[in-house]
Amino acid sequence: DVKVTQSSRYLVKRTGEKVFLECVQDMDHENMFWYRQDPGLGLRLIYFSYDVKMKEKGDIPEGYSVSREKKERFSLILESASTNQTSMYLCASSLIGGGPLDTQYFGPGTRLTVL
Amino acid sequence: AQKITQTQPGMFVQEKEAVTLDCTYDTSDPSYGLFWYKQPSSGEMIFLIYQGSYDQQNATEGRYSLNFQKARKSANLVISASQLGDSAMYFCAMREGGSNYKLTFGKGTLLTVNP
Numbered sequence: 001d002v003k004v005t006q007s008s009r010y011l012v013k014r015t016g017e018k019v020f021l022e023c024v025q026d027m028d029h030e031n032m033f034w035y036r037q038d039p040g041l042g043l044r045l046i047y048f049s050y051d052v053k054m055k056e057k058g059d060i061p062e063g064y065s066v067s068r069e070k071k072e073r074f075s076l077i078l079e080s081a082s083t084n085q086t087s088m089y090l091c092a093s094s095l096i097g098g099g100p101l102d103t104q105y106f107g108p109g110t111r112l113t114v115l
Numbered sequence: 116a117q118k119i120t121q122t123q124p125g126m127f128v129q130e131k132e133a134v135t136l137d138c139t140y141d142t143s144d145p146s147y148g149l150f151w152y153k154q155p156s157s158g159e160m161i162f163l164i165y166q167g168s169y170d171q172q173n174a175t176e177g178r179y180s181l182n183f184q185k186a187r188k189s190a191n192l193v194i195s196a197s198q199l200g201d202s203a204m205y206f207c208a209m210r211e212g213g214s215n216y217k218l219t220f221g222k223g224t225l226l227t228v229n230p
Contacts, residue, residue, distance in 0.1 A: 009158075026185070031216055036147070041219040058217070090160060094216060099148060099167050102216050106152075106160035 003027065005109035006091050007078075012113045019078040021110050023091030030096045032074035033067065033104060037088040049074055050096065081114045088112075118142065119207050119221035127227050128197045136192040138207030138226045146212030149190040151181065154223070156203040162204075166190055167225070197228045 005021035019071055026040065031050040035058075045058030047066040055066050063085060067075045074093075088111050092104040118205040120139045124130045128134040140149065152161040166174045166181045174181040194201055 002124070037136055040222070040224045043218075049215070088158060090158075097214070102148075102210065103150065103162055103165055104216075104218060106163060109158035109160075111158070113131040 004093055004105055006089075006107040006110050008110050009108060009114045010111050010113075013078075013081050014115055015082060017078075017081050017114075019081045019112070021076040021078075021089055021091075021112070022108075023076070023093075023107055024072055025031075025074075025078045025093040025095060026072065027095075027105070028071070029093035029105075030071075031032060031038045031102070031104075032068065033092040033094075034064075034074065035090045035092065036060070037090055037109075043090065046076065054080065083114050086112060086114045116203075117221075119209055121207055122183055122225050123181035123224045124222075125225045127229060128194075129154065130199060130228055130230050133193060133195045134197055134226065136205050136207075136215050137192070138190045138192065138228065140188050140190060140209050141206075142188075142209065145209040148210045149181070149183070150208045150218065151179070151192045152206045153201075153209065154168075154220045155204070160206070162193070171222070174176060178198070190191045199228050199230060202226060 004025045035043045035048040037043045048054045049068040065077045090109045091107040094102045094104045147168045149166045153161045164176045164179045166183045178195045180193045204223045206223045208218045
């Protein structure tokens with residue numbers, strides 16, 4: 001079975017803190033993604049990675065960075081959390097294969113609140 | 116212009132009846148894939164069904180089928196024999212051929228199944 005896990009379901013942080021969100025997949029997928037989901041705005045891509053140490057900016061990378069040191073793990077970093085980063089964060093992974101093979105599978109999400 | 120449009124913010128259906136959730140898309144790329152995801156209140160995005168732009172037949176997965184009308188650029192999800200557990204947000208998404216596997220999501224439709 002496909003398995004994507006995220007380090008926390010709920011997280012509360014203070015403005016200015018450095019925040020790490022971790023994502024792990026056990027499917028040997030090449031691609032990994034970080035999205036944020038906000039009411040009325042849908043899902044928006046923050047960053048994705050297609051290989052270890054490789055990354056590309058998505059639609060809203062400002063205020064975020066990522067790290068992928070191992071194939072199975074993709075971290076999202078908020079260098080200095082701000083209240084407008086309060087959101088639901090979803091991690092996903094996929095193969096590189098074209099067609100249905102690159103279906104993205106999602107983790108359970110992390111609801112981050114920045115006070 | 117929106118690439119994925121879901122015009123129904125909310126839908127209601129009686130248990131055991133069929134329901135159609137609408138999705139229209141906009142792309143000039145001849146190669147693309149269309150995906151439907153379900154998001155229960157718990158937050159996890161669950162992959163339901165995939166349709167490729169070159170697929171001759173409509174995709175089916177159990178009680179889910181995709182009514183793919185390429186000329187109209189629509190990819191409606193049909194859920195047969197609705198169950199109470201089908202109550203959730205449903206998202207249509209598109210991956211365009213040259214997009215480095217990026218998915219573009221619609222805003223979603225909230226389906227409520229009534230007993």
